[in-house]
Amino acid sequence: MHNGTTITQFIIEEQRRVAGATGDFTSLLNDIVTACKVISNMVNHGALVGVLGSAESENVQGETQKKLDVLSNEVFLQSNEWAGHLAAMASEEMDDIYPIPARYPRGKYLLTFDPLDGSSNIDVNVSVGTIFSILRRDDAATDPSERDFLQPGTRQVAAGYALYGPSTMMVLTTGNGVNGFTLDQNIGEFILTHPNMTIPTDTREFAINASNMRFWEAPVKRYVQECLDGKEGPRGEDFNMRWIASMVAEVHRILTRGGIFMYPMDSKMQAKGQGGKLRLLYEANPMSFIVEQAGGASITGTERIMDLQPESLHQRVPVILGSKNEVERVQGYHQAG
Ligand code: AHG
Ligand code: MN
Ligand code: MN
Numbered sequence: 001m002h003n004g005t006t007i008t009q010f011i012i013e014e015q016r017r018v019a020g021a022t023g024d025f026t027s028l029l030n031d032i033v034t035a036c037k038v039i040s041n042m043v044n045h046g047a048l049v050g051v052l053g054s055a056e057s058e059n060v061q062g063e064t065q066k067k068l069d070v071l072s073n074e075v076f077l078q079s080n081e082w083a084g085h086l087a088a089m090a091s092e093e094m095d096d097i098y099p100i101p102a103r104y105p106r107g108k109y110l111l112t113f114d115p116l117d118g119s120s121n122i123d124v125n126v127s128v129g130t131i132f133s134i135l136r137r138d139d140a141a142t143d144p145s146e147r148d149f150l151q152p153g154t155r156q157v158a159a160g161y162a163l164y165g166p167s168t169m170m171v172l173t174t175g176n177g178v179n180g181f182t183l184d185q186n187i188g189e190f191i192l193t194h195p196n197m198t199i200p201t202d203t204r205e206f207a208i209n210a211s212n213m214r215f216w217e218a219p220v221k222r223y224v225q226e227c228l229d230g231k232e233g234p235r236g237e238d239f240n241m242r243w244i245a246s247m248v249a250e251v252h253r254i255l256t257r258g259g260i261f262m263y264p265m266d267s268k269m270q271a272k273g274q275g276g277k278l279r280l281l282y283e284a285n286p287m288s289f290i291v292e293q294a295g296g297a298s299i300t301g302t303e304r305i306m307d308l309q310p311e312s313l314h315q316r317v318p319v320i321l322g323s324k325n326e327v328e329r330v331q332g333y334h335q336a337g
Helices: 007-016 024-049 067-080 119-124 210-215 218-232 247-257 267-271 280-293 324-335
Strands: 054-058 064-066 086-091 109-117 128-136 158-164 168-173 178-184 189-194 205-207 260-263 297-299 319-322
Touching: 007 024, 007 178, 007 189, 024 067, 024 109, 024 128, 024 158, 024 168, 054 067, 064 067, 064 119, 067 086, 067 109, 067 119, 067 128, 086 280, 109 119, 109 280, 119 128, 128 247, 128 280, 158 247, 158 280, 168 189, 168 247, 168 280, 205 247, 210 218, 210 267, 218 324, 247 260, 247 280, 247 319, 260 324, 280 297, 280 319, 297 324, 319 324
Parallel strands: 086 109, 205 260
Antiparallel strands: 054 064, 109 128, 128 158, 158 168, 168 178, 178 189, 260 319, 297 319
């Protein structure tokens, strides 16, 4: 039996401290929580409910969509379009923004999301997640447009992720630290289990897709080589490596025990004119907000990610995040040339 703080209670109590809060934001977060519970239920049932496998379609980024990518996107739209808190939504799985249909009232917030992160893990029953970010829209008079979404990460009102792992968790920041909640399947509520999550400043664990090594930029090659050299190398210590191929799961590990995660710029992406692998508005920015709020750092290599001025909805950026001292070391290697 749980007698803990539910996520709803936590959000309401947190909003009470904000002068002039109308309850709109609390209600929006509740709808997002509901959407994540529905996705969690689908992911848990997997093959039993026929949700695994390919949807035989492509998204705007030319990636083959999985059935769960498409279904999770629909769940998010349905759960969040009706209540009147949002003006528009944007997602990895939709080419353009989704203005709230005229049959519903429109509100002052914007929602971006990656409905299913780590899609390549779905069919093999490895952890996946959902990432979201909430922005405010200042101009309520005109129809929402893509331009409304092009705000730097520093202007996020809230960000979070749901992790569908051995247990389902929700990790959330509203700019006042990071808190983690675990879904109690029996009562259908997220309960506060990880208050005030913080990332250890130092780490001996790194995460990177090493199959891209020959394409990496020089500072990243140098950093990883020094980790691999271990005790005998310039760092004088052995390092451990992990790669789950699901950013949500990697960030969650880093929030739990520290670490550094890198999806850096590489020559293969450069040749294709791509700015990186991960998307700024619904992957890099929300994760950077969470990581910074937990005491970590998040950069492209040279710049703080949350300071970037977005140029387009599906813009990609290099991401290096996690334990502060290691991220700063990689930044130093970039500055050294
Ligand atoms: P998505 O499934 O939403 O497209 O995102 C996958 C991302 C990220 O979660 C993960 O870190 C990375 O892509 C995995 O990349 P590799 O396929 O290179 O391992
Ligand atoms: Mn993703
Ligand atoms: Mn995705």
